[in-house]
Amino acid sequence: ADADAYFEAVIAADQKIEPRDAMPDAYRKTLIRQIAQHAHSEIIGMQPEGNWITRAPSLARKAILLAKVQDEAGHGLYLYAAAETLGVDRADLYAQLLSGRQKYSSIFNYPTVTWADVGAIGWLVDGAAIVNQVPLCRCSYGPYARAMIRVCKEESFHQRQGFQSLYVLARGTERQRAMAQDAVDRWWYPSLAMFGPPDSDSTHSAQSMAWKIKRYSNDELRQKFVDMTVQQAEVLGLTLPDPDLRWNAERGHYDYTQPDYDELMRVIKGDGPCNRQRMANRRDAVESGAWVAEAAAAYAAKRTAARQEAMA
């Protein structure tokens, strides 16, 4: 009861819960699920953009893309480390990704069809991620909040790079401009869907808000993203593919068409265009690299044994 009171007091005071603090089981479980899903998203998210590394149209863009995909792997590492402070093991989380029991962001189940998709992901997908993640920097769980500060800083760098890449395309040849517009047309609604189901259907939100893991509802975040993105689209000179998108002076926000949540559910359930491919790639990396992990372990064991013998 003391522990519960302490937890409630910390949350109420907007202070951080730290790994050694007592915390309700449900809080711990919710965080593990969310952080793991976030980490998995970084890892799977390497694939759609990584798809263009060997084909990037200039060496400067290739370097930017290589570094970005590498950053995503780094984000995965911070986040798995944050999850581990909650008493789980990265290997177990990883196994749950591979078995399909834990999810990753559905956005990464869409294919990168052209080079412009790399820019559109940077602009829209990283943009949506940032809107989602900035409030997480104030999340009540300390290690997660600190990981998010680092992630957000890099993400906003990526988002600017994506924007800049699309900007160049939008001002390039007619074919480049068409490529940029086409990418925005395909990524807009999936990006809106990244904020999850509408608040009316969102199951976990209320409790997460009470625990100050979440600070805003799905629909609030989605609206924030729309408002921000409309203005950036104007700078780019590209059109968002929503004929009903318009300023609502009364609300002080843009009205917009909701994404297809049935499609979102289908993709979450595993039936998006690339779910099978993404998981198969991941499993293949693990399986075909198993002998490397075993070799490293065997070598480490030999070294340990040799050291022990030397000391005996």
Add this chain to the structure above:
Amino acid sequence: ADADAYFEAVIAADQKIEPRDAMPDAYRKTLIRQIAQHAHSEIIGMQPEGNWITRAPSLARKAILLAKVQDEAGHGLYLYAAAETLGVDRADLYAQLLSGRQKYSSIFNYPTVTWADVGAIGWLVDGAAIVNQVPLCRCSYGPYARAMIRVCKEESFHQRQGFQSLYVLARGTERQRAMAQDAVDRWWYPSLAMFGPPDSDSTHSAQSMAWKIKRYSNDELRQKFVDMTVQQAEVLGLTLPDPDLRWNAERGHYDYTQPDYDELMRVIKGDGPCNRQRMANRRDAVESGAWVAEAAAAYAAKRTAARQEAMA
């Protein structure tokens, strides 16, 4: 002794030895070795040109190339069938190719570096093959002679296609012309080496000539090829990479620089640029397709069993 006399008489009369005829063991062995090597060459020879099928620069050229590589597989089939009339099994010959005990033409151990190499192979390599093979249409062993008639007909078609392909390049853009010349520069000496070591070093030739398997010596055939090719090179407007190539009125032939026979020996021994790759590809096709062959056999066995049961 009767058998020997019959064999000698047939050879002397320029008639054909047929599968059921008695023949000296050494004659049989020589033929098996030569026909198998020839068949293997067709099969391995599919690789360097096949390397360009998916990248052919026009659909018409792609179709020609696909058909040509397919013809080479067909030639392999005729030739293995001819060898089988001598009492060997295709599977055994194949195993000897894979184990490296039987050879194939060393020319196929050079890489096809550009598209023009496909044309150069058609013109020079098929050209050399034809010079080698036309006399084999009169070879003393019937099945081999008949297979060669069919092979030569198709090869000369391929040779014209190669010539025509180079002709177009030689009259194309500057880069195409350079590509054609470069290919001829790289394939000329290896093509000369296709006729084997000089007569002074040729071990099998004398006996093969006596048996009327071979009709001309290596050097005679090489000279014939040079004389023929010089004139075709003029039509193409391409230069053969031999500064000492010139008409010798006294001999009534072109003088030319001999190929590097040390290099030829190195390549024959397995150390050419692509020997390992060609053999690895072949082994991989056999190994990774073993389950298919097993399935076909298992299915055939089931069908046979079912038929027998039905009749029992």
Add this chain to the structure above:
Amino acid sequence: MNEDVGYLLGLADDALIASHRLSEWSSQAHDLEEDIALSNIALDLLGQARMLLTLAGEREGAGRDEDALAYLRDEREFRNVQLVELPRGDFAVTVVRMLFFSAYQAELYLRLEAESGERPDLAAIAAKSLKEVAYHLDHATRWTVRLGDGTAESHRRAQRAVDELWPYTHELFETEGDLRGAWLARVERVLAEATLTRPADDADRFRPTGGRSGVHTEHMGYLLAEMQHLHRSHPGAVW
């Protein structure tokens, strides 16, 4: 784009890309006879693609010939179904895909041949191709049965190929829905003889689509890079 041109490009690209994947078997088949057979089918499909591309170019009237259409269109302009662009895979994938695709082509070309009044040029191409397609279908049928009813391993591989490819077959009938009944009848007969299980349609909500409007799998770009690189490296050259 003219609707008819788009339709023709769909047929042409199906054949072109299917041919490309088959041609990847050159020197890789488990025996010589099969190497020849697969090249033969690749060659037939390439021939169909050339006739169809040429016809599409004529219909379009913008001066694009078969090579301009094959080599100078970008990925988003290719109209083939995703089924044909999936990686080559093992021999089971090749055989099962050929079964699904040839059975579709057989039904489609039969109908196009019958509609010769409406589109005589296309009907002529269909009529010319039907004999080829019948051979492809026969070849795929024999091998599907051999693999399905061969060894335990070949059965496992064949069933896996059926399960993996089945979702992609729905795209074949998005615009040709009336052909699916006849297609199913053909395919089900073969799968049954091969002791393979036909996946249920509703059990599988994964129905990839997009090829006909130029949205392809991530495999397509690599295929086109390989196919087009040389041609694009020499703008305006004649080969």
Add this chain to the structure above:
Amino acid sequence: MNEDVGYLLGLADDALIASHRLSEWSSQAHDLEEDIALSNIALDLLGQARMLLTLAGEREGAGRDEDALAYLRDEREFRNVQLVELPRGDFAVTVVRMLFFSAYQAELYLRLEAESGERPDLAAIAAKSLKEVAYHLDHATRWTVRLGDGTAESHRRAQRAVDELWPYTHELFETEGDLRGAWLARVERVLAEATLTRPADDADRFRPTGGRSGVHTEHMGYLLAEMQHLHRSHPGAVW
């Protein structure tokens, strides 16, 4: 071509193509740490390639920048050694190739750095790259030892990689023969610690060559098709 330009292109292309093969590991490594490490090395090598290409373009004085040189040269104009263009292979091939190549780069860059009087620009690039190369070499060394002295399977794979790649190392010293002694000393030490056998030089007459004069293995064309296709598909575009 100016001899110096050709020399610079050799160095640049070595780094560019090595970087390409390493970047093929993206999302494919056995764990995240290694995925990051390999990307890092790919990124370093790409950076070296860009500086070297830019310098080569300046020396040439024909207005070609790093992209013109990377994307618009044909295969026969690439000067890299064949070692770096061989297919990615398994992790053992990657590690052993990195060992051989980094040890070579380390010796070469050390010498170039020392020759700053003759070629100050190149010496500056070498100096800047040496720290990176030291890290690559260290990484390759640690993994070679782990694989060689790990499990029976990892030993077998590592030895196979050493045996397959060794013949290609001779090309590194065709024009830099004086570096081979120091290179051998480095490499032999690592192989010994890894319980791997160093192939004898004379037992192996297979010494592939040609890369420095633009004659490449058949793998190179596919790599370039992939790398260059998009750039070549948009002549004159800015990215």
